[in-house]
Amino acid sequence: MTNNVISLTGLNKSFQHHSGDNSVLKQISLQIKTGEMIAILGASGSGKSTLLSILGLLDVADTGSYQLCNQDVSALSAYQLSQLRNQHIGWVFQNFNLIADMTVAENLAVPLRFNPAIKATQYSERINDVLAKVGLSDRASFYPDQLSGGQQQRVAIARALICQPDILLCDEPTGNLDSNNAAKIMTLLGDLHIEGKTVLIITHDNTVAACCQKAYKMHDGELSPLEDEEYRRVV
Numbered sequence: 001m002t003n004n005v006i007s008l009t010g011l012n013k014s015f016q017h018h019s020g021d022n023s024v025l026k027q028i029s030l031q032i033k034t035g036e037m038i039a040i041l042g043a044s045g046s047g048k049s050t051l052l053s054i055l056g057l058l059d060v061a062d063t064g065s066y067q068l069c070n071q072d073v074s075a076l077s078a079y080q081l082s083q084l085r086n087q088h089i090g091w092v093f094q095n096f097n098l099i100a101d102m103t104v105a106e107n108l109a110v111p112l113r114f115n116p117a118i119k120a121t122q123y124s125e126r127i128n129d130v131l132a133k134v135g136l137s138d139r140a141s142f143y144p145d146q147l148s149g150g151q152q153q154r155v156a157i158a159r160a161l162i163c164q165p166d167i168l169l170c171d172e173p174t175g176n177l178d179s180n181n182a183a184k185i186m187t188l189l190g191d192l193h194i195e196g197k198t199v200l201i202i203t204h205d206n207t208v209a210a211c212c213q214k215a216y217k218m219h220d221g222e223l224s225p226l227e228d229e230e231y232r233r234v235v
């Protein structure tokens with residue numbers, strides 16, 4: 001057993017095009033320890049989202065090994081993968097992905113309904129807890145379009161937290177926010193990291209990466225660590 005929550009070794013992924021195979025991830029190796037807060041920087045098309053989808057068990061690599069919480073994911077059935085996903089992973093997206101015709105509380109209940117381990121009698125306590133954590137206890141009955149972008153992203157983070165995952169995978173979490181709201185979201189993610197969550201953020205933005213303990217750069221499907229001065233210099 002290691003204390004790596006995520007361990008990737010020699011991961012490769014290609015997509016087929018009419019013009020031939022397009023190699024998107026090349027020999028990716030990455031170890032993330034429990035409770036770390038990590039950024040992956042990289043230009044558009046460099047392979048960041050593809051890597052995040054594999055880490056979040058939404059896609060699979062062609063070759064290489066992926067251990068999530070010391071379990072080799074290639075050995076698991078679809079049902080076991082969905083259980084592992086429910087248990088360990090919360091997602092935060094750039095576009096918030098809230099359901100427009102549901103209230104905040106109803107949006108937060110959606111992942112609970114897919115999680116058989118959580119009883120319906122626990123729903124309201126869970127919803128109240130996560131709304132308090134993101135500072136939106138007074139917005140439970142609002143619809144997404146009645147909230148600012150920053151508030152919608154806080155609801156999305158509350159939704160990511162509701163099944164009490166230990167890992168947050170964040171895909172450009174500040175990409176649609178102004179700098180003031182972006183800073184608030186980074187403070188919230190930083191607080192969750194301090195509480196012990198493992199936080200992985202993919203971003204184009206050095207100011208976001210500078211809030212993290214470590215950063216990596218994705219370039220043409222290859223991942224390499226960045227030194228402190230490389231990603232903190234613009235801040």
Ligand SMILES: Nc1ncnc2c1ncn2[C@@H]1O[C@H](COP(=O)(O)OP(=O)(O)OP(=O)(O)O)[C@@H](O)[C@H]1O
Nearest residue numbers: 015016022024042043044045046047048049050051
């Ligand atoms: N399902 C797919 N089928 C074919 N090609 C794909 C597929 N998904 C991604 N790709 C290709 O993989 C490459 C990397 O895409 P990916 O979305 O991972 O990049 P990214 O770094 O996240 O970009 P962005 O920052 O713009 O979201 C791109 O060239 C893209 O066209």
